[in-house]
Amino acid sequence: MFGGALPAVCWGLVVGLLLHGVPRRADGSFHIGFGAVFSPFVLACGVTTALLFAAHGAAFVALRSTPELAARARRLGLALLRAVGLVGALPLLLTLFGAGASMTNKATSAVITALFAAALAGAWWSLSGGHHLRAFAATCCATALPVLLVGAGHHPYVLISSAGTGLTVDQAVTDGATLKILSAFGVLIVPVILAYQSWSWWAFRGRTGHRHPSYF
Template identity: 75%
Template sequence: MSLETLWLALLGLLLAGYFVLGGYDYGVQLLHPLLDGEQQERNGLAPRNTALDAIAPFFLGNEVWLVAFAGVMFGAFPHLEGTLLSGLHPLIVAILAGLVLGNAAIQLRRRTPSARAQRRWGALIVCGGALPSLCWGLVIGLLLYGVPRRADGSFHIGPGDVLTPFVLACGATTALLFAAHGAAFVALRSAPQQAARAGQLGTALLNATGAVALLPLLLTLFGAGPTMTNPRTAAALTALLAAALCGARWWLVRGRHGRAFAATCCATALPVPLLGAGHHPYVLITPSGTGLTVEHAVTDSATLHLLSAFGVVLVPVILAYQAWSWWAFRGRTSHRHADYF
């Protein structure tokens, strides 16, 4: 395996890890008004929310994966970084705005005595989860379908490229999937009564995810979707995604929350290898089937060797930190836990 392939795999791993870990953050933010059954007042502040308590120990820490992904893309694939960020500029800005909005709203919600302000912060929390979830789905849909290329070789999107049935269906599917992923996480982390409510909501969301996901699949089968460079690989990964969704629903219905969450983790991660392996060797493709290949996107060999020395150290540190945080805050949440928000 070449060094370029290893760095491409690392880039995909970091993005998939961000989808898995950041995905349940966004899902919980989306669902927190529906999963606030166990509340208590303290010092006249807003009531505690058990859904938000579930993500509290990991709050902001999951964005490390997004920062690492951006760093690897900037260092190892500078031509992809420059082309991708400029071409998808509106969606990238919307994702970052959602991140800032949601993070601020979560921290400020219980720091105001006004009931009206608390409701506004709560609404902004939902927006902070919905905006990145939907926009990441639109990004995936655009990258699967293809981004138009100008005469000068640059990639650019307009409203007409985003407002297509395939791309919009991918956006809706991803938003529903992240919401179901968040529900599975709350079911895994919360007390039994709250876990049961989250499991019921997660089951309904998985049903909706499967129904909406049929649209981009049917569009592809009938020629109105993307033409994959490696159709057999794409078909196999799509089948795995469908199996993960079915498995998550099966285990949620039976109260096996750990297995259900593992299945939703697989489902949220699989769009990344679907995109990478389905269009390999292209990292950015046009609807006509041409585009930017790995060879043209990667930096020179000397820089890759230099970056590898840092990667050997930093990647295990990120993995160790994530494993330690999960171990330190394992188990279900309760009001005996620290009041983070």
């Protein structure tokens, strides 16, 4: 359990840092100190993400397990989604009072935030009604939207500085030779990843039971 919770918390901390902004030194370098990581906003993002990932997992278990285990996963998922809403309200309040995220595109950020809230509400409503596939799809959207918020909300910056200007897309873009090498790897590796994921979803397409006895 710890092996799954730690990456989830760390991912939330990274998203929180990117949303809040990282102090930039006079020489242009970025510095992340103890206080930046363990600020209330970043910590709240870390806890929210961990709870959201746990709710996503509960929705998956409810979708793919036997009826008895699915019912337990559904109840746990509902409780976790309520916790996501409660804890996730803290970063929003901190942002409203100027101590949270520093968004460049405020209108775009507001739309994505509203979509995130709608995804959470949709997941809770779907789990409450026993619609496990809809709940799983909604939690998928909820886990992806914070990444979209970082990119679209900060454009044209790749990395926002909490103490002034950040790093723009033009400044962060790599050179042509490196892009050619990465493109060659992408052409070879991405199809393999997609094929593996497709096979994995096909192999585990049904609920556990007589046909698929050993998922968990």
